[in-house]
Amino acid sequence: MQQSDWLSQKEFSLNESNAFWTKEAEKLDWITSWKTLQSGSFNTGDIKWFEEGELNVCYNCVDRHLDKYADKTALIWEGDSPDDYKAISFDTLHKQVMRFANVLKKIGVKKGDVVCIYLPLILEAPIAMLACARIGAIHSVIFAGFSPQSIEDRVNDAASKFIITADGGFRGGKKVALKENVDIAIKNCPTVEKVLVVEHAKNDIQLEHGRDYLYHLLANEVGEQCDVEPMNAEDPLFILYTSGSTGKPKGVVHTTAGYLLYASLTHREIFGVRENDVYWCTADVGWITGHSYVVYGPLANRTTTLIYEGVPCYPAKSRFFDIVDKYQVNIFYTAPTAIRALQAEGDEAVLANTSRDSLRVLGSVGEPINREAWYWYHDKVGKSNCSIVDTWWQTETGGIMISPGFAHKQKPGSAMKSFLGIEAAILNKDTSKEISGALSAHDYGALAIKKPWPGMMRTLWGDHERYMDTYFNVYKGYYYPGDGAYRDQEGDIWISGRLDDIISIAGHRIGTAEVESVIDSHHAVAETAVIGIPDAIKGEVIYAYVTLERDSIPTDQLKKDIIAWVRKTYGPIATIKVIQWTDELPKTRSGKIMRRILRKIAHFEEAQIGDVSTLADPECVPALIEGRIDYR
Numbered sequence: 001m002q003q004s005d006w007l008s009q010k011e012f013s014l015n016e017s018n019a020f021w022t023k024e025a026e027k028l029d030w031i032t033s034w035k036t037l038q039s040g041s042f043n044t045g046d047i048k049w050f051e052e053g054e055l056n057v058c059y060n061c062v063d064r065h066l067d068k069y070a071d072k073t074a075l076i077w078e079g080d081s082p083d084d085y086k087a088i089s090f091d092t093l094h095k096q097v098m099r100f101a102n103v104l105k106k107i108g109v110k111k112g113d114v115v116c117i118y119l120p121l122i123l124e125a126p127i128a129m130l131a132c133a134r135i136g137a138i139h140s141v142i143f144a145g146f147s148p149q150s151i152e153d154r155v156n157d158a159a160s161k162f163i164i165t166a167d168g169g170f171r172g173g174k175k176v177a178l179k180e181n182v183d184i185a186i187k188n189c190p191t192v193e194k195v196l197v198v199e200h201a202k203n204d205i206q207l208e209h210g211r212d213y214l215y216h217l218l219a220n221e222v223g224e225q226c227d228v229e230p231m232n233a234e235d236p237l238f239i240l241y242t243s244g245s246t247g248k249p250k251g252v253v254h255t256t257a258g259y260l261l262y263a264s265l266t267h268r269e270i271f272g273v274r275e276n277d278v279y280w281c282t283a284d285v286g287w288i289t290g291h292s293y294v295v296y297g298p299l300a301n302r303t304t305t306l307i308y309e310g311v312p313c314y315p316a317k318s319r320f321f322d323i324v325d326k327y328q329v330n331i332f333y334t335a336p337t338a339i340r341a342l343q344a345e346g347d348e349a350v351l352a353n354t355s356r357d358s359l360r361v362l363g364s365v366g367e368p369i370n371r372e373a374w375y376w377y378h379d380k381v382g383k384s385n386c387s388i389v390d391t392w393w394q395t396e397t398g399g400i401m402i403s404p405g406f407a408h409k410q411k412p413g414s415a416m417k418s419f420l421g422i423e424a425a426i427l428n429k430d431t432s433k434e435i436s437g438a439l440s441a442h443d444y445g446a447l448a449i450k451k452p453w454p455g456m457m458r459t460l461w462g463d464h465e466r467y468m469d470t471y472f473n474v475y476k477g478y479y480y481p482g483d484g485a486y487r488d489q490e491g492d493i494w495i496s497g498r499l500d501d502i503i504s505i506a507g508h509r510i511g512t513a514e515v516e517s518v519i520d521s522h523h524a525v526a527e528t529a530v531i532g533i534p535d536a537i538k539g540e541v542i543y544a545y546v547t548l549e550r551d552s553i554p555t556d557q558l559k560k561d562i563i564a565w566v567r568k569t570y571g572p573i574a575t576i577k578v579i580q581w582t583d584e585l586p587k588t589r590s591g592k593i594m595r596r597i598l599r600k601i602a603h604f605e606e607a608q609i610g611d612v613s614t615l616a617d618p619e620c621v622p623a624l625i626e627g628r629i630d631y632r
């Protein structure tokens with residue numbers, strides 16, 4: 001899109017928003033038209049789009065392309081080993097999805113059931129998601145790096161009866177166990193009735209008679225025809241769990257029509273996708289980026305989409321860009337943490353033997369992209385020929401909300417402009433009033449969205465009150481995402497980071513409360529508080545203050561045990577860099593831990609601690625400073 005077209009589109013999308021969303025919705029294939037474009041409000045928390053309309057997401061991502069594009073490549077899968085790869089056309093995808101859907105029906109899955117998916121990044125992952133969508137089941141994808149405890153929490157929260165998993169996966173030349181994790185988890189999941197196992201790694205696994213089924217055996221017993229289920233526009237499409245600042249993960253619920261419209265529209269416009277592009281978003285389907293920009297957005301737009309099971313630097317440091325050359329990838333979308341990790345390996349190893357000439361657009365997601373990484377991405381990876389497209393959004397927003405992608409101007413580190421139909425505001429954190437003028441990095445406000453958009457989540461599974469309190473009751477009349485931001489003199493938006501107790505490790509959201517409860521559950525630990533500290537590659541990692549049980553002895557071995565415990569119980573993404581033993585945590589008289597103080601100490605900013613008179617025992621502060629570990 002030209003800059004002038006973009007500006008007039010933006011104006012149209014805001015001034016005549018009903019006409020804009022109607023025009024975009026007409027690009028989907030509907031079974032029954034909608035009558036009401038949008039109803040409900042942020043204040044009442046009952047937002048609906050296209051209320052009476054009916055459609056099917058799988059039909060829109062697969063079947064509708066078959067007339068003219070049956071032979072076009074839909075998905076390319078690259079395995080952990082460069083010798084393993086497959087490509088399937090839309091026609092083959094269609095047949096495989098229908099077969100998968102029939103297997104789901106055979107094991108008893110019905111419209112409205114929640115199906116948990118715990119798979120490596122193999123073709124069966126998008127196929128299983130689409131098969132659920134085809135028959136109206138609600139999928140809940142659980143990232144394959146998560147532990148049995150995380151599976152248990154997610155399965156139980158949604159009272160799921162079905163789990164799809166694999167006999168294992170491959171990462172960096174090693175086999176990964178998956179079925180075993182499911183076996184451990186479901187000992188505490190009373191609702192689970194059936195487990196479907198895809199054969200992939202040929203791991204030795206146990207099958208429980210009457211509960212566990214091998215996918216390929218059932219696939220031989222069903223036909224290849226499966227009609228699509230007409231779904232109401234507001235029927236849930238999926239649940240995806242994400243960390244909150246307190247308590248257990250939140251089950252973000254996305255519905256059918258609005259989500260699909262928003263994922264496909266943003267994918268098309270922000271990346272400027274062309275018919276013959278090969279598109280690669282490196283995210284796993286266990287995250288929202290994998291839902292919106294690996295599966296639903298690209299396939300709805302008939303884009304050839306690549307998925308890669310392995311890790312960035314195996315077997316060679318250049319693996320990512322070997323893959324780019326191998327498939328002539330045009331659009332590449334990854335996270336700053338991956339960019340920084342590759343940059344740290346050195347250009348010789350990562351870039352020298354690849355051409356990357358096919359690349360046109362380079363996307364970034366998950367955290368602010370720092371200038372150094374931005375310039376390396378732009379100058380070295382893209383050889384100054386590609387636009388860098390930063391994209392700010394969240395699990396809850398369904399799709400990209402702020403991005404320079406379509407504005408044709410490069411501003412390293414700024415997410416820049418709100419998308420078509422999206423009105424962003426920056427609020428004064430104390431007065432809640434909108435700030436219209438420019439701010440600075442040291443004087444940011446709370447980012448907020450002013451009007452409902454089709455891709456927004458509709459509720460948190462089973463907890464609408466938490467939905468209202470977290471997102472809509474903080475600043476009345478606005479959606480509050482929990483991020484800070486400021487605008488520069490030209491009106492461009494810069495994201496300054498989370499305003500709540502969420503740590504972003506390698507772009508993954510980790511709730512401090514969740515990690516603390518895992519550390520607390522270690523037998524030697526009495527109490528814990530964790531803080532995010534800066535890390536050159538991962539953005540943030542964890543600094544943990546740990547108080548031990550009276551009879552536990554603080555040793556280096558115990559630190560290693562606690563770190564291993566968290567890896568096992570939460571998952572390896574919760575990276576603890578430092579554990580500081582402490583006899584006491586700073587608490588108010590009512591027993592609330594004062595994280596502000598712990599953050600200042602871990603960040604070597606004790607000069608700014610300020611007033612500690614509300615603490616029950618102010619004397620603990622010098623002791624904490626004294627015992628601080630220098631990780632810098």
Ligand code: PRX
Nearest residue numbers: 365366367368391392393394395495498509
């Ligand atoms: O803090 C923001 C950060 O990641 C959060 C959303 O995390 P999640 O729901 O896991 O989704 C990640 C992928 C969309 C946001 O609240 N974030 C995401 N993208 C950016 C970002 N921060 C700055 N710049 C970004 N481009």
